[in-house]
Amino acid sequence: MLVDFRAHNAKVGISGILFYGCRRFLELIEGEQEDVDALFGRIERDRRHTGIELLDCRLPGRLFGDWSMPFVDLDGDAQSMPGFAGRPPNMDLRLIDEEIAEEMLILFSVHLASSAQIGSGRSA
Numbered sequence: 001m002l003v004d005f006r007a008h009n010a011k012v013g014i015s016g017i018l019f020y021g022c023r024r025f026l027e028l029i030e031g032e033q034e035d036v037d038a039l040f041g042r043i044e045r046d047r048r049h050t051g052i053e054l055l056d057c058r059l060p061g062r063l064f065g066d067w068s069m070p071f072v073d074l075d076g077d078a079q080s081m082p083g084f085a086g087r088p089p090n091m092d093l094r095l096i097d098e099e100i101a102e103e104m105l106i107l108f109s110v111h112l113a114s115s116a117q118i119g120s121g122r123s124a
């Protein structure tokens with residue numbers, strides 16, 4: 001599944017990050033407005049999803065431009081990552097809002113820039 005996403009995203013110049021935890025996904029989609037809207041439309045039409053919510057985050061530009069959609073399992077490997085242990089309330093995707101999402105996205109972009117521990121989405 002991720003392989004298909006990444007191929008499609010790379011083709012249309014979309015970057016971002018995908019989190020999973022508490023049986024929910026959180027995805028940041030970065031790109032040109034029309035490409036982001038088109039992908040969001042595809043995701044909305046995908047009947048495998050329910051309860052899709054759009055978070056209006058304020059970010060300082062592309063955070064994951066060097067990556068093609070890394071995947072972070074918040075219930076798994078992220079728990080043992082330095083800097084993230086001890087933050088479970090902030091990483092509970094049932095409680096996510098814009099502010100928490102912004103904080104998480106910035107934390108992970110900094111972390112990814114300094115480490116290759118998670119995901120396998122690094123662009124060549």
Ligand SMILES: Cc1cc2nc3c(=O)[nH]c(=O)nc-3n(C[C@H](O)[C@H](O)[C@H](O)COP(=O)(O)O)c2cc1C
Binds near residue numbers: 006048049
């Ligand atoms: C959590 C989640 C995240 C997804 N993210 C992407 C993505 O970043 N890029 C993508 O092409 N498809 C993504 N998909 C798949 C889309 O929902 C959709 O199945 C796919 O784009 C094919 O759409 P189409 O059948 O309209 O061509 C995601 C699906 C799930 C379940």
